[in-house]
Amino acid sequence: MNKLFLHIVIISSVVTSWLFIAGCEEPIPTPTGTALPQIGDTSYVEKNTWTGIFNKPRTIIYGLDQLLYVTDTENNRIVMLNQAGQILSVSKPIRKPISIAQDLKLDLLVGAETIEPTTGDTIGVLLRIKLVAASHNLNNAQIDTVWKEPARPKRRFVGIGIILNNEYLVVRDGPDNSSIVDPDARVLRFKYRPNATTKKDSFITPLGELQSGAGSSITNINHPTGIATFPNSGDFIVTQNSDGVQYSAIWMAFTKNQDFEGWLPKFDPTIVDQRSIEFISPNRFRSAAGVSIDRIRRDIFVIDALLDSVAKFNNRGKFKVESFGKKTPGITLNHPGGAAIAENTLYVCDTQNDRIVLYRLSTDN
Numbered sequence: 001m002n003k004l005f006l007h008i009v010i011i012s013s014v015v016t017s018w019l020f021i022a023g024c025e026e027p028i029p030t031p032t033g034t035a036l037p038q039i040g041d042t043s044y045v046e047k048n049t050w051t052g053i054f055n056k057p058r059t060i061i062y063g064l065d066q067l068l069y070v071t072d073t074e075n076n077r078i079v080m081l082n083q084a085g086q087i088l089s090v091s092k093p094i095r096k097p098i099s100i101a102q103d104l105k106l107d108l109l110v111g112a113e114t115i116e117p118t119t120g121d122t123i124g125v126l127l128r129i130k131l132v133a134a135s136h137n138l139n140n141a142q143i144d145t146v147w148k149e150p151a152r153p154k155r156r157f158v159g160i161g162i163i164l165n166n167e168y169l170v171v172r173d174g175p176d177n178s179s180i181v182d183p184d185a186r187v188l189r190f191k192y193r194p195n196a197t198t199k200k201d202s203f204i205t206p207l208g209e210l211q212s213g214a215g216s217s218i219t220n221i222n223h224p225t226g227i228a229t230f231p232n233s234g235d236f237i238v239t240q241n242s243d244g245v246q247y248s249a250i251w252m253a254f255t256k257n258q259d260f261e262g263w264l265p266k267f268d269p270t271i272v273d274q275r276s277i278e279f280i281s282p283n284r285f286r287s288a289a290g291v292s293i294d295r296i297r298r299d300i301f302v303i304d305a306l307l308d309s310v311a312k313f314n315n316r317g318k319f320k321v322e323s324f325g326k327k328t329p330g331i332t333l334n335h336p337g338g339a340a341i342a343e344n345t346l347y348v349c350d351t352q353n354d355r356i357v358l359y360r361l362s363t364d365n
Contacts, residue, residue, distance in 0.1 A: 042322050044310075044346065044359040046330065050085050051355040059226070059290060059338035060347050060356060063102040065136070068340060068347065070356065071097040071110070078110060078129070080138050083342055089138035091129065095122075099226065101160035103168060103192060106132050111157030111170070114148065121153040126160075126170060128201065146190070146201045155184050159227035159290075163234045163254075166192040167204070171224045171238055183212035185221045187238060209252065209263040214244025218265045218280065221250065226290040226338060230298065235266070239288035239302060248285035249302050251317070267317055279317030290338035290349075301339050301346065308333040310348060322361060333357070 055074035062068055067088065070079045078091040078100065099111035108129040116123050126147040134141035149155055152174065159171035167189060174184025189204040214222045224240040234254025242248050251266035267280045274280070279300075286306035293300055298315040309325025310333075324331055334352035341347070346359040 042361055042363050043328075044322055044324050045362050046357060047345070047360050048085065048358040049355055050081075050358070051353075053079070053087070054354050054356065056351050056354060057337065057349045057356060058098045058351060059100055060340045060349050061100055061102060061338075062340040062342040062347070063106070064104070065102070065106055066342075068342065069100055069102065069108065070349070071100050071338075073098055078108065078138060080136075083345070089136070091138040091141070092143065094127065094143070099157060099159050099171075101162055101168065103162050104166065105192065109146070109160045109168060109170075111160060113156070114145070116148070116150045116153070119150060119153070121150065123148055123150055123153040124156040124172075126157050144200065147188075147203060152184070158225055159238065161227040161229035161236050163229050163236070164232070168192070169207070169227060169229070169236060171227045173224050177213045177222065185212040185224055185240075186210075187221075187224075187227070207263065210238070210250070216246045216282075218247050218250060218267075218269055219252075220245050220247070225288060228291040228293045228300075230293055231295045234263070236263075237291050237293070237300065237302075239285075239291045241287040241289075241305075242283065242285060246282040247280060248288035248304075249279065249291060251279060277317040278319040279313050285311070289336065289351075292339040292341055294341040299341075301341065303336050303339055303348065305335045305337070305351075308336060310336070310339065310346070 054072050057070050058073045059071045068081045072079050073096055076093050076095055078097055079087060080089040081087055095113040097110050097112040101109045108131055110127045112125055112127055113122055114125040125145055128144045128146050130142045155172055155174040157170050158173045161169045170188045172186045172188055177183040177185050187207040187210055189207060191202045191204055193202045210219050210221050212221055221240055222245050223243050224238055226239045227236055229236045237249055237251045239249050252263040253266040255264050267274045267277045269275050269280050285304045288302050289305035290303045300313045302311045307325055310323060312320040312323045314320060333350050337349040337351040339348045344360060344364045348357045350357050
């Protein structure tokens with residue numbers, strides 16, 4: 001049996017047993033969701049709303065351990081929940097967490113802020129929460145600093161995505177892309193490779209396949225906001241607001257052959273046969289705040305903070321009619337952030353409304 005699969009199965013069994021014994025630390029408030037009118041044959045129906053807990057939640061993920069993790073940004077913490085909405089564990093204080101991912105070892109990676117002691121500046125920081133060593137108790141978990149850049153205090157790590165070979169990608173943003181050598185907007189590549197001395201992850205390189213700065217190319221990134229990776233793959237989608245760019249969601253596919261190894265656009269508008277693909281329609285989004293990928297169906301969900309909408313695409317880049325937004329009857333999203341998909345339920349961070357909203361397809365109910 002594959003060692004990684006065996007490791008995940010064992011950890012998942014331990015987590016399940018622990019959840020059964022420990023129960024919840026804090027009950028979720030009474031559901032407030034209401035059914036939406038069905039539009040067409042299939043539509044998303046609001047099933048539940050988790051309120052009274054979060055303050056500007058920015059991102060949510062569904063982990064390999066079958067638990068949900070929320071960056072409760074203005075409450076300065078990470079919250080672990082099960083799918084019933086029970087709070088199982090809360091982290092030690094983490095200043096302004098805005099991005100999160102769970103690696104293949106089931107530890108958490110978090111983009112947040114810290115105070116740099118040498119300068120007193122508030123800077124961006126990439127953290128590793130050693131969740132497994134703490135028996136899946138966030139409050140007891142050791143938190144290590146993986147990466148920070150004190151010389152560039154305005155940079156923030158706005159997205160994290162896990163790829164193959166114990167590697168992960170971190171999306172960095174900041175106000176200054178004037179430097180050709182080291183602009184703020186980059187995708188950085190890391191590897192989980194602790195040695196006996198430092199026990200720290202290793203920075204590999206910034207990806208050269210994406211061009212920092214405004215422009216009309218499919219690979220221009222100006223102010224990125226998030227990233228999602230496809231399971232068992234090197235492919236990823238990075239989102240950004242639309243400040244000076246035509247494409248707010250960029251799909252990059254990992255390619256390896258005898259002539260090339262790296263990332264290329266999945267769809268390229270310079271190729272005539274691909275111009276009609278809906279995923280790369282220019283200026284489709286106003287401000288793509290995050291992206292999530294269904295691990296089973298490989299559907300893609302892009303969250304637009306300014307349009308208060310969720311755009312859904314299949315794995316061939318076709319727009320799906322069950323997408324929804326503020327023009328959909330009953331939808332009241334206000335500057336949503338990230339989203340997660342767990343067993344046919346879509347969880348959306350309704351950031352400005354301080355809540356998580358749960359949706360299911362009408363055909364799944």
